[in-house]
Amino acid sequence: DGGITQSPKYLFRKEGQNVTLSCEQNLNHDAMYWYRQDPGQGLRLIYYSQIVNDFQKGDIAEGYSVSREKKESFPLTVTSAQKNPTAFYLCASSSRLADTQYFGPGTRLTVL
Amino acid sequence: ILNVEQSPQSLHVQEGDSTNFTCSFPSSNFYALHWYRWETAKSPEALFVMTLNGDEKKKGRISATLNTKEGYSYLYIKGSQPEDSATYLCAFIESDDMRFGAGTRLTVKP
Numbered sequence: 001d002g003g004i005t006q007s008p009k010y011l012f013r014k015e016g017q018n019v020t021l022s023c024e025q026n027l028n029h030d031a032m033y034w035y036r037q038d039p040g041q042g043l044r045l046i047y048y049s050q051i052v053n054d055f056q057k058g059d060i061a062e063g064y065s066v067s068r069e070k071k072e073s074f075p076l077t078v079t080s081a082q083k084n085p086t087a088f089y090l091c092a093s094s095s096r097l098a099d100t101q102y103f104g105p106g107t108r109l110t111v112l
Numbered sequence: 113i114l115n116v117e118q119s120p121q122s123l124h125v126q127e128g129d130s131t132n133f134t135c136s137f138p139s140s141n142f143y144a145l146h147w148y149r150w151e152t153a154k155s156p157e158a159l160f161v162m163t164l165n166g167d168e169k170k171k172g173r174i175s176a177t178l179n180t181k182e183g184y185s186y187l188y189i190k191g192s193q194p195e196d197s198a199t200y201l202c203a204f205i206e207s208d209d210m211r212f213g214a215g216t217r218l219t220v221k222p
Contacts, residue, residue, distance in 0.1 A: 042213055042215050045211070048210075092156075098144045099161070101158065101203075103157075
């Protein structure tokens with residue numbers, strides 16, 4: 001089954017702790033993306049990567065970090081510097097930047 | 113900064129009604145426009161990828177048009193059904209940037 005997976009579905013963390021959200025795809029896509037969704041708002045781009053070992057900041061990169069060591073994987077770390085980390089996080093991938101994106105099921109992060 | 117606007121923010125229609133909503137985007141540096149449907153408890157799914165001015169795409173009862181010169185795309189749903197209830201997102205892509213609109217939330221009442 002080809003697709004994009006995110007884990008876990010729900011995540012709880014204490015304030016001040018870093019947390020890493022997983023995103024894996026087996027679609028052989030070059031581009032991968034991380035979005036954040038807050039109630040009543042659309043998808044806001046955090047980071048994206050067009051190729052292994054390269055990534056670009058999106059609109060709201062502050063307090064987040066990413067890595068792209070493998071084509072299949074694009075983990076997102078929510079650091080303690082992110083002032084309001086509680087949100088729904090979606091990962092997506094596409095063959096290249098302008099192509100149709102395929103989304104994972106999302107991770108809902110709650111910081112207590 | 114890219115500014116992508118979707119209107120209306122939400123829409124309630126009766127089953128059988130036809131409806132349409134708008135995605136507005138900058139008219140310069142256009143590369144592509146995507147439409148996605150996002151049903152509750154599911155992941156967004158692609159509806160259309162539009163690249164040329166004057167493009168018209170259709171999938172069943174849903175169709176979309178594109179005007180890159182004036183910077184807008186319309187999504188039409190003919191004879192809305194309850195299963196069409198979802199948030200419809202557009203994404204504007206230029207050569208080195210992309211931005212999603214906030215979406216139009218459609219509710220179709222039986």
